[in-house]
Amino acid sequence: NAGVTQTPKFRVLKTGQSMTLLCAQDMNHEYMYWYRQDPGMGLRLIHYSVGEGTTAKGEVPDGYNVSRLKKQNFLLGLESAAPSQTSVYFCASNPGLTYNEQFFGPGTRLTVL
Amino acid sequence: DQQVKQNSPSLSVQEGRISILNCDYTNSMFDYFLWYKKYPAEGPTFLISISSIKDKNEDGRFTVFLNKSAKHLSLHIVPSQPGDSAVYFCAAESGQGAQKLVFGQGTRLTINP
Numbered sequence: 407n408a409g410v411t412q413t414p415k416f417r418v419l420k421t422g423q424s425m426t427l428l429c430a431q432d433m434n435h436e437y438m439y440w441y442r443q444d445p446g447m448g449l450r451l452i453h454y455s456v457g458e459g460t461t462a463k464g465e466v467p468d469g470y471n472v473s474r475l476k477k478q479n480f481l482l483g484l485e486s487a488a489p490s491q492t493s494v495y496f497c498a499s500n501p502g503l504t505y506n507e508q509f510f511g512p513g514t515r516l517t518v519l
Numbered sequence: 520d521q522q523v524k525q526n527s528p529s530l531s532v533q534e535g536r537i538s539i540l541n542c543d544y545t546n547s548m549f550d551y552f553l554w555y556k557k558y559p560a561e562g563p564t565f566l567i568s569i570s571s572i573k574d575k576n577e578d579g580r581f582t583v584f585l586n587k588s589a590k591h592l593s594l595h596i597v598p599s600q601p602g603d604s605a606v607y608f609c610a611a612e613s614g615q616g617a618q619k620l621v622f623g624q625g626t627r628l629t630i631n632p
Binding site: 410437439441446447448449450451454456462464496498500502505506507508509510511512513 | 523525528551553555560561562563564565568608610612616617618619620621622623624625
């Protein structure tokens with residue numbers, strides 16, 4: 407099993423450009439999450455999904471959109487990137503129900519100039 | 520408002536000694552707590568957890584203690600090894616569905632030979 411994978415690993419954008427980050431998991435997990443990590447801030451939840459076709463807002467959803475068309479994939483979109491979105495983005499998954507542990511991908515480092 | 524706080528950004532410990540990492544929380548609804556370990560350029564990996572109905576959980580060199588009345592938990596690593604050098608995140612699960620986690624800011628642990 408590859409676990410949780412993220413594409414791309416690095417990306418540099420100019421202000422106003424758009425992009426999509428892809429997260430894929432091969433563990434048949436129900437729940438998936440997108441976080442951003444900034445210095446001194448820990449990990450903050452952007453959006454999450456509790457199943458195929460469902461999404462919900464987390465703590466810092468503004469400027470981002472998500473989609474979960476297939477159970478194994480969770481996409482994070484930035485429609486018009488801003489320098490404040492420069493961060494490291496982590497995707498995670500969880501089997502669902504009463505399972506507490508989340509499994510994380512390796513991260514995507516995004517720089518917006 | 521930071522619901523989970525790790526007030527020590529960094530900690531330096533000699534190899535073989537005990538490392539103690541601390542975490543405080545404010546939300547009494549949190550019912551499950553986890554510690555994650557993160558190496559540079561990698562995603563966080565699960566280390567150990569504890570339910571709010573317990574006050575201690577042990578796994579090899581790692582022990583987590585929970586003091587509910589003080590809203591405080593700590594991670595003890597004994598003995599500390601060079602491979603333990605990493606950033607450690609404390610996280611709390613709210614028990615309100617979707618297994619969402621709230622993370623602390625992280626503590627960078629350095630084990631000196």
